[in-house]
Amino acid sequence: MNPTRAEIDLKKLEHNYNSIKDFIRGKNGRGKVKICGVVKANAYGHGIQEISRKLISLGADYLGVANYDEAIKLRSVIPDSNILVFGTLIHSKLKPSAYVSKLLKYNLIATVASLDTAKFLDYYSGRLGRKFKVHIKIDTGLKRIGFDVKRAFKNIEHIFGYKNLEIEGIYTHFATSESGDKSFAKHQLNRFYDLLEMLRKAGMKIPIVHSANSGAILNIKDSFFDMVRPGLLLYGYYPSDDLRNKIDLKPIMNLKSKVTYIKRVDANTSISYGRKFFTDKRSFIGSVPIGYGDGYWRAFSNIGKAGIGGRLYPIAGTITMDWLMLYLGVKSPVRIGDDVLLMGSDDENYLGADKLAKIAKTIPYEILCAVADRVQRVYI
Ligand SMILES: Cc1ncc(COP(=O)(O)O)c(C=O)c1O
Structure with missing residues (x-):
């Protein structure tokens, strides 16, 4: 047998998970901030299936993956936990209704970063007599995917009109969360807060608000909202030297x-x-x-x-x-x-x-x- 192998210590994963949990919820379990364990890219090379199983056994509320292929593969071993797909929905070669029916069957949660996606999911879910759970992605400054925060309100109003979508979450992602210079991250966060306030005033309630990746968890306390999305921390590393030792981690x-x-x-x-x-x-x-x-x-x-x-x-x-x-x-x-x-x-x-x-x-x-x-x- 080839002697080259990656030994992955699930006890250390547990240690890291608990360090994050204690940090965000307080040692006495105060607060109810949920945890979305980020397991995209084969759990950062550690093996998506085993890492996900362990995270779920530790109480992770959601698993975050990059695309629908990862999500479908993951569903085969995690029959009933929440799987949030961060990526865009690429209309498949299957007939659209067959594709949406497949995604519904796997019970996945989609990111909606454009009206096109919202419309597509709404239309085909409606034809199947089902509702599709979605999280709306807001671009507050990373300029990757998401509704531009300045114009997002109108778009979200529109999405609220789609009766076959269940709007479960809304989120953004930071460009510089791990940096000692917090100015841009705070700018992003303020823009996000302003949008949330507009939605609140308009009576548009969205149950799960989230923004924090590993850097923000350690660096930006006001970014926790209802859920955090750690990736790197779970695997035992700090996103920057500035944040080293804020919590105790062990490389797994x-x-x-x-x-x-x-x-x-x-x-x-x-x-x-x-x-x-x-x-x-x-x-x-x-x-x-x-x-x-x-x-x-x-x-x-x-x-x-x-x-x-x-x-x-x-x-x-x-x-x-x-x-x-x-x-x-x-x-x-x-x-x-x-x-x-x-x-x-x-x-x-x-x-x-x-x-x-x-x-x-x-x-x-x-x-x-x-x-x-x-x-x-x-x-x-
Ligand atoms: C949308 C989203 N959330 C969370 C994460 C986790 O990031 P990190 O590994 O820095 O915690 C990523 C990873 O890049 C991501 O793309």
Whole structure:
């Protein structure tokens, strides 16, 4: 069996979930802020089905996914929890009524970010004699999808006229929630508050208002409303250094492999493609069957480190699609079959996705999501 695997610790997920819950609701369980666990992109690379099952068992009120394909796949293992689809509805190749009937059958909650979508869902739900649950998306500044907050009131009034839609929620999404500079996030929030106030005055009641992703949960208290939508925090990482340690989190994934080949090479021997690394002495090189095809970035070539038996060993040369090589030194205790930690942490070493993200000049989100499908997920 391929020794490369992602070990995912569901106890740590529980720890992170409870840290978020305590933070938003207060230690004594004050308040009733709901939690929508964000499990899109295969639960940020952790495996959507198992992570979702665990979140539901912990009491998560909603699961958030990016698109209808993810939602349908998720429904097969989560028969009756709320699944909110953040993405747009792309009219499928199926006949529209068959498509809407399928989405209704899977009992999904749609995001409505345009009148077109509202009209489409209303019309076909009506023909099926059903109501479609929707959350209205408001663009307060991210400029991704959503009704422009300045013109949203009229559109929402219109949507209230659609009798086959059940307007369950309204939400927005921040552009800079994790930043130490809160000015733009506050600007977005104020625009959202103004709209909510207009709706309230007009008697348009929407039960679930939400806006907070991980950054906002830690950074912007007034953003909680009725529900928060944590993603990254669940997986054990902070969205920025500014927010580090506001709550206690534990990274839940350890990306591991094993040393499966060791050789001794002469001094001045080049290792791997492009000859970017040369040994200085006669020394040992270990080969590990993980590469960028597994989602371990080529950017770590020659600068990354891997943990074996509590020690860190440098990556020697270019990371290839299926292999990387480690410089084990002139004398080495490392043996074939030894476990290798590439991402995550053990008692001695920290190689978290946040640390790797700095090396690769990216964000921990991208490091986690990159872990490829071919890497077996093992749940602990
Ligand atoms: C609409 C929406 N809500 C919540 C999240 C969760 O974000 P985070 O992982 O920063 O908590 C995302 C992810 O990008 C999102 O797109």
